[in-house]
Amino acid sequence: MRRWIASITGAAMALGFVACSGDGGTAPVTVTLVAYDSFPTEKTPLNDALATFTEDTGITVKIVTAGDAGAMVSKAALTAGNPEGDVMWGVDNTLLSAAIDAKVFAGEPTQVDFGDVCVNYDIAYFTQHDLQPPGTFDDLAQPEYKDLLVVENPATSSPGLAFMLATIDKYGDAGWTQYWRTLRSNGVEVVDSWETAYYERFSGSGGSSGDKPLVVSYASSPPAEVVFADPPIDAAPTGVATGTCFRQMEYAGVLRGTRHGDAAQQLVTFLTGETFQRTLPLTLFVYPVNGTVSLPEVFTKFAAVPANPYSMDPVRIAQHRQSWQEQWTQTVID
Amino acid sequence: MFYAWPFATLLGRVLQPSSVVDTLTSPGIGRVIWFTCWQALVSTALTMAIGFAPAYVVARYRFRGRRAALAIITVPFMLPTVVVGAAFLALLPERWHGTAAAVVVAHVFFNVAVVVRLVGAMWAVLPTDLTAVARTLGASPARVLRHVVLPLLRPALYAAASVVFIFTFTSFGAVKLLGGPSHPTIEVEIARRATQLGDIDAAAVLSIAQLIVLAVVVWWSARWQRRSEHTFAAGRTTRRPRTRSERRVVAVVMATTVAAMVAPIAMMVARSFRTSSGWSLTPWRTLGANEVRPGISLGVDPLGSLAVSLRYAALATAISIVFGGLAALTIASARRHGRLLDTGLLLPLGTSAVTIGLGMLITFDTAPFDWRSAWWLPPIGHALVAIPFVVRSLLPTLRSISADQRLAAVTLGASPLRAWWEVEVRRLPGPLLSAAGFAAAISLGEFGATTFLTRSGRDSMPIAIDRLLGRAGAVPHAQAFALATMLFVLTAAVVAIADRQEVVDARRA
Numbered sequence: 073m074r075r076w077i078a079s080i081t082g083a084a085m086a087l088g089f090v091a092c093s094g095d096g097g098t099a100p101v102t103v104t105l106v107a108y109d110s111f112p113t114e115k116t117p118l119n120d121a122l123a124t125f126t127e128d129t130g131i132t133v134k135i136v137t138a139g140d141a142g143a144m145v146s147k148a149a150l151t152a153g154n155p156e157g158d159v160m161w162g163v164d165n166t167l168l169s170a171a172i173d174a175k176v177f178a179g180e181p182t183q184v185d186f187g188d189v190c191v192n193y194d195i196a197y198f199t200q201h202d203l204q205p206p207g208t209f210d211d212l213a214q215p216e217y218k219d220l221l222v223v224e225n226p227a228t229s230s231p232g233l234a235f236m237l238a239t240i241d242k243y244g245d246a247g248w249t250q251y252w253r254t255l256r257s258n259g260v261e262v263v264d265s266w267e268t269a270y271y272e273r274f275s276g277s278g279g280s281s282g283d284k285p286l287v288v289s290y291a292s293s294p295p296a297e298v299v300f301a302d303p304p305i306d307a308a309p310t311g312v313a314t315g316t317c318f319r320q321m322e323y324a325g326v327l328r329g330t331r332h333g334d335a336a337q338q339l340v341t342f343l344t345g346e347t348f349q350r351t352l353p354l355t356l357f358v359y360p361v362n363g364t365v366s367l368p369e370v371f372t373k374f375a376a377v378p379a380n381p382y383s384m385d386p387v388r389i390a391q392h393r394q395s396w397q398e399q400w401t402q403t404v405i406d
Numbered sequence: 407m408f409y410a411w412p413f414a415t416l417l418g419r420v421l422q423p424s425s426v427v428d429t430l431t432s433p434g435i436g437r438v439i440w441f442t443c444w445q446a447l448v449s450t451a452l453t454m455a456i457g458f459a460p461a462y463v464v465a466r467y468r469f470r471g472r473r474a475a476l477a478i479i480t481v482p483f484m485l486p487t488v489v490v491g492a493a494f495l496a497l498l499p500e501r502w503h504g505t506a507a508a509v510v511v512a513h514v515f516f517n518v519a520v521v522v523r524l525v526g527a528m529w530a531v532l533p534t535d536l537t538a539v540a541r542t543l544g545a546s547p548a549r550v551l552r553h554v555v556l557p558l559l560r561p562a563l564y565a566a567a568s569v570v571f572i573f574t575f576t577s578f579g580a581v582k583l584l585g586g587p588s589h590p591t592i593e594v595e596i597a598r599r600a601t602q603l604g605d606i607d608a609a610a611v612l613s614i615a616q617l618i619v620l621a622v623v624v625w626w627s628a629r630w631q632r633r634s635e636h637t638f639a640a641g642r643t644t645r646r647p648r649t650r651s652e653r654r655v656v657a658v659v660m661a662t663t664v665a666a667m668v669a670p671i672a673m674m675v676a677r678s679f680r681t682s683s684g685w686s687l688t689p690w691r692t693l694g695a696n697e698v699r700p701g702i703s704l705g706v707d708p709l710g711s712l713a714v715s716l717r718y719a720a721l722a723t724a725i726s727i728v729f730g731g732l733a734a735l736t737i738a739s740a741r742r743h744g745r746l747l748d749t750g751l752l753l754p755l756g757t758s759a760v761t762i763g764l765g766m767l768i769t770f771d772t773a774p775f776d777w778r779s780a781w782w783l784p785p786i787g788h789a790l791v792a793i794p795f796v797v798r799s800l801l802p803t804l805r806s807i808s809a810d811q812r813l814a815a816v817t818l819g820a821s822p823l824r825a826w827w828e829v830e831v832r833r834l835p836g837p838l839l840s841a842a843g844f845a846a847a848i849s850l851g852e853f854g855a856t857t858f859l860t861r862s863g864r865d866s867m868p869i870a871i872d873r874l875l876g877r878a879g880a881v882p883h884a885q886a887f888a889l890a891t892m893l894f895v896l897t898a899a900v901v902a903i904a905d906r907q908e909v910v911d912a913r914r915a
Contacts (some may be wrong), residue, residue, distance in 0.1 A: 228587070271875070300880055
């Protein structure tokens with residue numbers, strides 16, 4: 073018994089020492105990159121690209137993850153001026169204004185990628201039922217699509233918020249709640265997170281187990297379905313309703329209060345450069361902003377890039393976000 | 407230091423008197439508070455009622471598969487809700503989705519282990535001669551239960567009820583997943599305000615409100631716990647079921663309980679083999695592989711995350727055993743202040759993980775104490791969650807030791823140190839190991855507090871699972887469940903090993 077405790081403590085201490093000795097970097101400058109949870113910390117082409125940055129400049133990049141994008145920005149606002157790192161990756165346009173108002177960044181943040189939140193449909197369902205998949209917001213309110221759509225709660229989910237903002241952009245302050253009333257009577261289902269919507273309620277994904285053929289997801293979800301299918305497939309099982317898209321743009325910037333301003337700025341420049349941008353589509357499933365990057369084949373074949381996605385000024389989003397969420401809750405849930 | 411200080415710093419920084427009024431009068435908040443309270447009460451009552459029978463069986467009888475059954479009952483409590491919750495959702499009929507009933511059922515499922523373990527531990531040491539005497543005097547079994555067993559068990563019942571109440575009151579994952587958008591709890595609302603709206607004032611106000619309710623409940627329960635204490639000579643009373651009806655009770659109770667616990671877990675395992683084409687081994691085969699397809703990797707290293715989780719667990723266990731053990735000894739010997747400490751140690755459980763995470767962020771932010779993304783912060787968070795369980799596993803045993811026993815030892819010629827060693831310390835190994843197993847398992851599955859800390863380096867298993875679940879595509883989805891299956895096996899093994907030690911001790915005694 074005593075030996076058991078001794079061995080546990082011993083093991084804990086041994087592991088502790090290993091961890092300590094593994095931590096210390098030897099490079100002269102280490103820049104800390106703060107990112108959201110889905111940013112890979114090792115073993116992807118994106119991390120290989122970061123390694124070339126270290127080779128070229130001698131600057132080591134340490135990645136820390138700080139929760140989802142919302143949590144990351146809340147933390148950054150709380151620590152503005154004494155940041156947790158030197159560069160932040162992944163503040164999107166729904167959070168940008170809040171971050172700027174809280175004086176999180178030193179200078180202007182730079183756009184690093186973009187992507188669209190759109191309704192995805194299960195191709196097999198619509199073929200079987202000999203039904204045209206919906207293409208626009210007006211379509212979704214039609215009786216033939218009754219009880220088919222599942223969306224995320226804009227108060228708790230980032231794609232849910234983007235989708236709500238798209239309807240506000242489309243129907244305006246006067247009409248958007250009316251639109252949601254129509255959706256509600258047309259049987260829209262609401263869940264709290266993208267994971268639940270996409271995997272538990274949606275029918276189209278290879279990993280999903282639901283029965284709803286329409287879901288709010290990303291325009292890049294179909295290529296992800298192809299890439300991560302088992303066995304390999306050469307046609308996406310899902311499609312995108314291109315008239316329902318909201319453009320999300322992500323930004324990166326040097327954090328105010330950094331002690332490595334120059335190195336941090338070099339990193340931000342690298343993040344928008346070709347070497348790094350090229351890795352974005354297949355690791356984060358977003359589009360590069362760098363125009364010289366050519367897209368991988370699964371993206372050109374299966375991802376939809378909507379011609380005129382809905383969008384909104386970050387300042388307007390920050391001003392009305394809370395009251396819109398409350399109105400939405402009153403309209404759709406209560 | 408890692409709890410009170412950050413929490414106080416956060417309050418000092420963000421709290422303004424006006425925001426208290428604004429938050430508590432904001433639309434919908436009344437409904438959130440009301441739902442939080444009643445679902446917690448109903449969940450606690452049901453969990454106590456349902457956990458009672460299996461607690462009795464595992465405490466009183468020795469039977470084949472007892473340890474495995476106990477481990478299976480315990481593990482859902484430890485596993486991250488995101489995973490088991492997803493499997494649970496798939497098992498529920500669709501019209502239950504997004505209902506309060508689904509939340510309550512899930513809470514019973516997740517927390518029944520608390521009742522079985524805490525009440526069972528106490529029940530196992532109740533001397534059988536008391537009940538035998540009552541039976542001899544002509545009392546019916548029901549009467550014995552009501553007038554002899556229940557009064558003696560009361561401290562454990564209060565302890566279990568208060569822990570279950572805390573967990574269901576502050577429930578986050580299960581509520582989000584199963585209750586859906588129309589049933590938020592205070593904890594969900596805190597996270598929403600802090601992370602989605604950046605309204606940290608309001609989040610802090612709500613977390614204080616939550617803490618006040620829980621402090622009252624815990625204080626009240628601790629008071630009743632102490633009032634209802636009896637000292638008795640603890641014995642080990644597990645035995646094989648003798649009569650046919652005893653065997654039948656054991657079989658029925660354990661089979662039902664285990665079946666109910668296993669269903670969602672079986673679902674979880676099944677999902678790890680399911681992809682677009684039906685059943686497939688690919689998710690498991692590619693689990694350790696760097697590339698899922700040429701040039702494409704998920705950036706999640708399952709074996710690496712296993713090592714990280716084990717390292718966290720070892721550290722969290724060591725910390726929580728040392729501090730929990732000391733705390734239990736202090737509580738048992740210091741009467742009045744002990745009660746305060748006992749109550750105080752439960753408070754981290756009742757404090758929103760978001761608030762603690764944010765508090766740590768602005769407290770440990772200046773060199774040389776800039777610990778914000780230190781690798782050892784998560785295990786400390788885990789230890790904070792585990793310490794109350796360590797204390798609670800040790801206290802009933804410590805408290806049931808009467809001063810007379812030590813006095814008797816001294817009278818018989820033992821030195822005070824020897825008396826303390828023989829009477830108190832030597833009785834602890836069983837509960838201590840059980841506590842260590844519990845602490846390790848809690849650390850392995852801990853998710854909430856860890857996600858709100860800023861992390862560097864490799865992910866622990868629950869975080870890796872969450873990251874896999876957040877991606878589109880059949881393979882990552884199945885891999886999340888494969889990793890969850892590994893976590894389940896690991897946690898169950900830890901729990902079973904800890905329980906085994908208890909069995910060995912019992913035999914030796």
